[in-house]
Amino acid sequence: MTQARLFAGARVIDPASGRDEVSDVLVADGVVQAVGRGLEPAGAEVIDLDGALLGPGLVDLHTHLREPGREDEEDIASASAAAAAGGYTALCAMPNTDPVADSAAVVEKVWARGHSVGLVDVIPAGALSRGLRGVEMADLGEMARGRAQVRLFTDDGHGVQDTLFARRAMEYLSGFDGIYAEHCEDASLAGGGQMHEGERSMALGLRGIPAEAEELMAARDIALAKLTGCRLHLLHISTAGTVDLVRRAKAEGVVVTAEATPHHFTLTDAALEGYDPNAKV
Template sequence: MSKILIRGAKVLGHDPQDVLIDGETIAEVGTGLTAEGAEVVEAEGKVLLPGLVDLHTHLREPGREDSETVLTGTRAAASGGFTAVFAMANTFPVADTAGVVEQVYRLGRDHGYCDVQPIGAVTVGLEGRKLAELGAMHESAAGVTVFSDDGKCVHDAVIMRRALEYVKAFGGVVAQHAQEPRLTEGAEMNEGVVSAELGLGGWPAVAEESIIARDVLLAEHVGSRVHICHLSTAGSVEIVRWAKSRGIDVTAEVTPHHLLLTDELVRTYNPVYKVNPPLRTERDVLALREALADGTIDIVATDHAPHPHEDKDCEWAAAAMGMVGLETALSVVQETMVDTGLLTWAGVAERMSAKPAEIGGADGHGRPVSAGEPANLTLVDTAYRGSVDPAGFASRSRNTPYEGRELPGRVTHTWLRGKATLVDGKLT
């Protein structure tokens, strides 16, 4: 591999520095660096971050390749500045055995646009009745440490307790989709003023909050780790904050769309805004931003949920839930957290790279931008501002809530172990 000299980048948003990549590793960081024969990337005014890590991605393969594949999903990830993603288990067949997680793991290695770490199902078939092969998935070539029935809640308290006890033996974590199913039967959007006016089935905040409260207490009782997926309400924030104050080993994530969008958008009846958990109120959005800023919420995760055109271009009630997010995540975080002064770029690196890598055990990712570390890097033109055009997405699906919306920031380069996967905004 040839050497690459990134010249004049604001590393983590700080003073300009040069970064020399030699092979798969950062060789040197400093000012006035030179390297004979190196490819030079002029980065003046741009921000250099560790490669982003997404703890919550749906790649759909195997089984729903009409929505996304590992190849198209990892290309989308590289376009958004990600060098590692964790692939959720709700595929067809479900990733509840060593064989399926190894298939996804190998597909990721073969395609090479970013590292893919499979997440194993907690229960067989995501049915919530019997524990899946947690140990076998952990011992497989994929080395699974994160388990989730995302898309469905592990609603049985006994099953959840057993899962927490099982993963404790090897330092694993259960990532919970917090949704009490009995409280959300027929629910189509956030329960509140807007749902009442539109006559749509309401999705109460307590359906999320009650599961989080139960699970942090179970984690405390067992002495195990629990991670809360796509936290979306102000009440959930307070429960997680309380749990952390007690020393309970809980982490939580928020999606970019829950940091920006509210249930007022559902008045359009555009199914692109139909998502699980639903878009909440402005009060919730502000609470989520504050919690991400103060560390109550640990990370940003995309919940990238691609769907084919026919699953979204239909009446609201019949539409699938979910939004694509890999290619817009960093822009939304800049809009909601950096440009508002709530986070620095160093804070973004912590919440979108270092901490998700730590929670999921993504070796070589989330590391500091310093000599001797793996060259997993993302270069961002933070001064850019432009309209979102899904026609240019690398993802196979186009169900973005931001079409035509102006957002700041543009990832120009992504390097995975020193190999460029994105150059000047174009995939290699």
């Protein structure tokens, strides 16, 4: 048995139990043994956190680890180290790698590499379509049954343009409680766009992307999720209209979740004034 550690005086936050209070946490052998005020275990190493936040590990639902194929930008080892340093204990790796993670062979390579690095849980997502082309369904069942046990499938980076393909994929995924995750972007509306469409895009002379390019696909997928009973997750949503669609769908009992990125909820198109390329993500 390893020496016990007492994290004293932390602000303990646990959303699952609703806990948010100053407390002590006793850990031994990697397991939380007790939570409460005034703990005084014999022989424990005491670490005074002095009000610092202490809670369950964070989970990043949307990461681009770039392995395989673009290890010059990032790899599973470097991403895992960065995640662990920031308090994250699990990463969901998007499938737009090279080769695309559209088969059990690729997703299991990602899973195995994450397991061997061993810093955080690396959970690979699988592609919905072969090569992210939105035409032929990827090996969804094979990826789900393999060692990686993939449950989230997406063509992230490309919205699924074919509505019938989207329906068939949802029907298939609903058979084993898989999650259909969508990059909501209607290519016919968004094609060639460089920023949000509005007064600033006109003033800057840059082609804009209307909010409707996101909202139309979000509305379509919510309707299909209601039709098929498939679990739906909307990736990096960015408009108030999409947020409203998700709220209404949840109220109707549709199993839908969504995510937003830090730059989408902290920046506006005003950041592009001056043509600073760092504001283009």
